[in-house]
Every structure is written in C-alpha cells, then in structure tokens.
Amino acid sequence: MKQPQGPQSPTFVQTLQWIFRPMQYMEECAKRYGDIFTMRLGAEFDPLVYVSNPKALQQILTNDTTTQFTAPGDINKIFEPLTGKLSIFGLSGKQHQRQRQLMMPPFHGDRMRTYAETIAEVTEKIMSRWQIGESFCARTSTQAITLRVIMQAVFGLYDSLRAQQLEKLLGEMIDEASSPLSVTMIYFPFLQKDLGAWSPWGKYLRRKALVDKLIYDEIRERRENFDPSRTDILNLLMEARDEAGEGMTDEELHDxxxxxxxxxxxxxxxALAWALYWIHKFPEVRSKLLAELDSLGENPDSNAIFKLPYLNAVCCETLxxxxxxxxxxxxxxxxPVxxxxxxxxxxxxxxxxxxLTHRRDDLYPEPKKFKPERFLERQFSPYEFLxxxxxxxxxxxFAFAQFEMKMVLAKMLSRFDFELADNTEIKAARRGLVTAPNRSVQLLVKGDRIVKSRSLETVSS
Ligand code: HEM
Incomplete structure (x- = not known):
C-alpha cells in the first residue's frame, strides 16, 4: 500500500509552519514529497492530505457527494468563531445542497448583472475621495467597495445608520481576525480565552457581539415589516421553507x-488589490488593457466589459x-480509494x-511570472485552474466575483491614470484564513483621464 508521504516534524512545529509561512511550506513539501503529500496539523484533521495533481483533483471534485468522498460541513469548524455554526460552511449533504440552490441565483446571470449599477455607483463614490498627486491604499479602497456592494446584495437598499455601523465594525473585525495572533488562536482553540475587554480574544468577542446585535436587529425589523416585493438575499432566505414547511430561525439567518x-x-x-498591483507593475499590461477598454467608447455596457478577452486574462492571471x-x-x-x-x-x-496547482510549471511555464497571455493562448481545465x-x-x-473585479477595474482605469507609489516587489502572505499582499499596494493618482480627453477634444475642435 502506497501512502502519501510528508514531514516528520512534530505536529506543533508543522502547525506553526502552516500558520506563519503556508505557501513556502507547501512548496517545500511538494518539492520533497510530490503533488500529493501529508501534513499533520493536529488530531482533528489527521491525516491531512494536500493535493495538487489535476487528475486527482478531478477524481475528488467530481465525486465529492458519492460513496468515495464527501464535502462535510462539520469539518469547517475553523469558520465558526466568525460566522457561527449554522452557515452554509457548516452544512452537509442534502441540507447543504438546498441552501446552495437557494443562494446561487442572485450571484449569477441576469440577477448578477443588476449589480452593475451599484458597483459603478459605489466605485464612483470611493474614487471621489482621491486627489491628483496623492496616493491611497488599494486594498482599503477595494474593500470599501466590495463590502458596500455585498451589503446591498444581502440587505437590499441599505443606507441607514445601522448599515454604516455594520460596515465599520465588519471591516474592523476582519482586520483583527487576520492578524497572525488571531490565526494562531483559530488554529489552537485552547487559546480562545476571554480574559477581559483588553485581551485579544476578549476584544474580538466584544466586537463580534456588536456585529451580531446589529444583524439580529435588522432581522427582527425585517420580520416585523416583511415586504414580499424585495428581492435581496435576506428576503430570499426569510421566505425559504424546508421539506417540513419550516422557515429559517433567526440564528440560521444570522450565520x-x-x-x-x-x-x-x-x-x-x-483580488482587486492584486490586479491593480500587477497592472501597474507592468506598463505593457496597462497599455493593452487601456487600449481594450478605450475600444468600447464612452459608457460601455457591463456585458461588453465582462466579455473583454484581455481584461479576463488579466483577472485570471491575478487569481x-x-x-x-x-x-x-x-x-x-x-x-478505501x-x-x-x-x-x-x-x-x-x-x-x-x-x-500549488497554479504554480505547476508543466501547466504554467515560468509560474512565478505574471503573464496574462497564458489565458489567451490555451484553455485550462477546471482542475488546472481553480x-x-x-x-x-x-x-x-465565482461569477459575481469576476464580474465585480472587471467592473471595478474598468471604472477605475478608465477614470484615472495611476502609478505604483513604490515599485519594489510585493509577495503574498497569509491574511487570516486567506492570503493577501505582504504590504500595502499604494497607488499614486497621476491624472484624470476623462478631464484629459475632454481637454484634448476641445484643443482639436
Ligand atoms: C475572488 C473572490 C473569491 C475567491 C477567490 C473565492 C474562493 C472560494 C473558494 C476556493 C471556495 C471553496 C470552494 C471549494 O471548497 O471547492 C469558496 C467557497 C465559498 N465562497 Fe467564495 N470566493 C470568492 C468570492 C466570493 C463571493 C463574492 C461570495 C459571495 C457572493 C463567495 C461566497 C462563497 C461561499 C458561500 C462559499 C461556500 C460554498 C459552500 O460551502 O458550498 N465567495 N470561495
């Protein structure tokens, strides 16, 4: 029997490596043990096998609700401190499938495209804060945009004091939960101790309690004044019934x-902050993108933007x-399989x-290089690019995220000329349970493209 191999160091040491240098550690393991290897991160997930072999990924992901493999929710405990136990992350089997069927439609097709206007408006609003000659942190701005957009998708038109408080607290809560200390507490649950308002976990819990209260208040108010004509996701969830005809509880809705x-x-x-980094790191990428965007003329339709091949390639290569x-x-x-x-x-x-799959040099020659052309030259299978x-x-x-990325980038790049304020290389580092640039991507606003093109028009006429 051949078993996947992996590092022999103590679990505690492997867990620290995984927390503090996840990408380097995965690369080292893959180099030594191949594209299917074992890592040991504690009893609950033992053994843990990392897979970056496209054929094996295909076998797993096309059979993950069969007798071979499952995709259970109870194993996703890592998200519980953030969302609670009853969110889609924690659901399994039929219940999970039903919840997905309910929540997918607003994020696809025509329903998704109705957000184009919201995305454009929110982006305009954030851009109105920028001054020529000044720089700004790309991630802070893109986060303000995406948070406002998802709030609207979830709650519908939402411009109250409660919405503002929720936005502020959610942003702070995420930042706090993303620090290395918080991640260590997530991976070592025995550290999750409330030792008062100044202790890290205590502080987190207090902020989370404020967020929870705002969400429960909103749910209560919406139940009291239920408006069936609304099409936001909260309404959709409030109207849903299970096989027994029961609706979701407040706690389920909250999570x-x-x-x-x-x-x-x-x-x-x-992803947007990264895209802005890469686009401005390589002037030729920016020029090609601007030429493509300009070819659509003024006020292009969101569908036309969504279909632009080079913009798509830039977004894919970023991801x-x-x-x-x-x-x-x-x-x-x-x-046994x-x-x-x-x-x-x-x-x-x-x-x-x-x-690791995205870094395979048999699929992506020179994998460390940013080359959007790869996505124009060949098609990757869903197990090679995932x-x-x-x-x-x-x-x-997945569709909504790509749509939003393209709309925001088109809006920003068509409006302003930017430059990286600091051109030194940025790498990825862990940020909470995901990854992000290891330092702020600062963009300098060099000029207003719209004003420039209008003044050129005036000169020529
Ligand atoms: C660039 C942006 C995004 C990336 C890279 C991303 C990536 C992922 C990945 C890798 C998974 C796990 C898939 C798996 O296990 O096979 C996932 C799950 C999920 N994502 Fe995203 N995501 C993004 C944006 C979004 C957006 C905009 C939403 C909400 C509209 C969203 C909602 C979810 C949900 C609810 C799940 C859990 C699905 C389930 O458990 O059935 N994500 N995402």
Whole structure:
C-alpha cells in the first residue's frame, strides 16, 4: 500500500509552519514529497492530505457527494468563531445542497448583472475621495467597495445608520481576525480565552457581539415589516421553507448572512488589490488593457466589459499567481480509494492545494511570472485552474466575483491614470484564513483621464 508521504516534524512545529509561512511550506513539501503529500496539523484533521495533481483533483471534485468522498460541513469548524455554526460552511449533504440552490441565483446571470449599477455607483463614490498627486491604499479602497456592494446584495437598499455601523465594525473585525495572533488562536482553540475587554480574544468577542446585535436587529425589523416585493438575499432566505414547511430561525439567518458578508467581500477586495498591483507593475499590461477598454467608447455596457478577452486574462492571471484562497474546503475519504497511485483510507481529509496547482510549471511555464497571455493562448481545465474550488462546494460567488473585479477595474482605469507609489516587489502572505499582499499596494493618482480627453477634444475642435 502506497501512502502519501510528508514531514516528520512534530505536529506543533508543522502547525506553526502552516500558520506563519503556508505557501513556502507547501512548496517545500511538494518539492520533497510530490503533488500529493501529508501534513499533520493536529488530531482533528489527521491525516491531512494536500493535493495538487489535476487528475486527482478531478477524481475528488467530481465525486465529492458519492460513496468515495464527501464535502462535510462539520469539518469547517475553523469558520465558526466568525460566522457561527449554522452557515452554509457548516452544512452537509442534502441540507447543504438546498441552501446552495437557494443562494446561487442572485450571484449569477441576469440577477448578477443588476449589480452593475451599484458597483459603478459605489466605485464612483470611493474614487471621489482621491486627489491628483496623492496616493491611497488599494486594498482599503477595494474593500470599501466590495463590502458596500455585498451589503446591498444581502440587505437590499441599505443606507441607514445601522448599515454604516455594520460596515465599520465588519471591516474592523476582519482586520483583527487576520492578524497572525488571531490565526494562531483559530488554529489552537485552547487559546480562545476571554480574559477581559483588553485581551485579544476578549476584544474580538466584544466586537463580534456588536456585529451580531446589529444583524439580529435588522432581522427582527425585517420580520416585523416583511415586504414580499424585495428581492435581496435576506428576503430570499426569510421566505425559504424546508421539506417540513419550516422557515429559517433567526440564528440560521444570522450565520448565513455573516458567511456571505465575509466570504463575499474580503476575497474580491484582495483580488482587486492584486490586479491593480500587477497592472501597474507592468506598463505593457496597462497599455493593452487601456487600449481594450478605450475600444468600447464612452459608457460601455457591463456585458461588453465582462466579455473583454484581455481584461479576463488579466483577472485570471491575478487569481492564478497568488490565489486568494490557497486551498479548497476539506473533502473526506469514505471508502478505501486509490488516488493517483496512493491508497487512502476512510477518514482521510483531503485539501485541494489551489496555490500549488497554479504554480505547476508543466501547466504554467515560468509560474512565478505574471503573464496574462497564458489565458489567451490555451484553455485550462477546471482542475488546472481553480481559484474558486470545484465540485459540491465550488464558490457560490465565482461569477459575481469576476464580474465585480472587471467592473471595478474598468471604472477605475478608465477614470484615472495611476502609478505604483513604490515599485519594489510585493509577495503574498497569509491574511487570516486567506492570503493577501505582504504590504500595502499604494497607488499614486497621476491624472484624470476623462478631464484629459475632454481637454484634448476641445484643443482639436
Ligand atoms: C475572488 C473572490 C473569491 C475567491 C477567490 C473565492 C474562493 C472560494 C473558494 C476556493 C471556495 C471553496 C470552494 C471549494 O471548497 O471547492 C469558496 C467557497 C465559498 N465562497 Fe467564495 N470566493 C470568492 C468570492 C466570493 C463571493 C463574492 C461570495 C459571495 C457572493 C463567495 C461566497 C462563497 C461561499 C458561500 C462559499 C461556500 C460554498 C459552500 O460551502 O458550498 N465567495 N470561495
């Protein structure tokens, strides 16, 4: 029986490596043990097998609701301190499938396109704060945009004091939960001790309690004045009934909203900050992108922007080179199975390593180089390029996230000329449970493209 190999160092040491240098550690393991290896991060997830072999990923992700593998929610405990136990992350089987069917439609097709206007308005509002000659932190701005957009998708038109408080607190809560200390507390639950308002966990819990209260207040108010004509996600969830005709409880609604608010903005905000970095790091990428955007003329239609091939390639390459989510959620082996030559036993936990798959040089020659052209020159299978995972737990926001990225980039680049304020290299580092640039991407606003083109028009006429 051939078993996946892995480091022999104590669990505690492996866990620290995984917390503080996850990408380097995965790379070292892959180099030494191949594209299917074991890591040991404590009893609950033991053994934990990391997979970056596209054939094996295909086998797992096309069979993750069968007798071979499952995608259970109870294993996603790591998200509980953020969302609670009852969100989509924690659901399994039929219940999970039903919840996905309910929540997917608003993030796809025509429903998704109705957010184009909101995205444009919110982006305009954030851009109105920028001054020529000044620089700003890309991530702070993109996070403000994506948070406002997901709040509108979830709650509908939402411009109250409560909305503002919620936005502020959610932003702070995420920042706090992203520090290395918080991540250590997440991986070592015995450190999750409330030692008063000044202790790290105590501080986190108090802020979380404020967020929870705002969400519960909103749910209560919406139940009291239920308006069936609203099309936002909270309404959709409030109207849903299970087989027994029961609606969702307040706690279920709360946990689901938290999952969407968190998953639905941080990831896209980071991807956008990366895209802005790469576009301005390589002037030729920026020029090609501007030529493509300009070819659409003034006030282009969102569909036309969405279909632009080079913009699409830039977004794909951004999500390839440093995928925001390093891993898929865990899948679990159900019966003895052979995976790409390895014999795995029931109970083995599998993680798709999105990061390692995207760094394979047999698929992506010179994988460390940012080259959008790869995505114009060939098509990658869903098991070679999988920034949004796959199978039964594939990201429900995958289309929405790409749509939002393209709309925001088109809006920003068509409006202003930017330059990186500091051109030194930026790498990825862990930020909470995902990854992000290891320092702030600062953009300098060099000029207003619209004013410039209008004055050129005046000169020529
Ligand atoms: C660039 C942005 C994003 C990236 C890279 C990303 C990535 C991912 C990944 C890798 C997964 C796990 C998939 C798996 O295990 O196979 C996931 C799950 C999920 N994502 Fe996203 N995501 C993004 C944006 C969004 C947005 C905008 C939303 C909300 C609208 C969202 C909501 C979710 C939810 C609810 C799940 C859990 C699905 C389930 O458990 O069935 N994500 N995402």
């Amino acid at each position: 689901e909203l938290m999952a969407l608010l968190l998953a639905g903005h941080e990831t896209t905000a980071t 390839r080179i440093y995928p925001v989510a390093m891993l898929t959620f865990p899948r679990v082996v159900q019966e 052979n995976l790409a030559g390895y014999d795995l036993q029931p109970g083995t936990v599998l993680l798709g390593s999105i990061y 920034p949004f995972g796959g199978g039964a737990r594939r990201c429900i926001g």
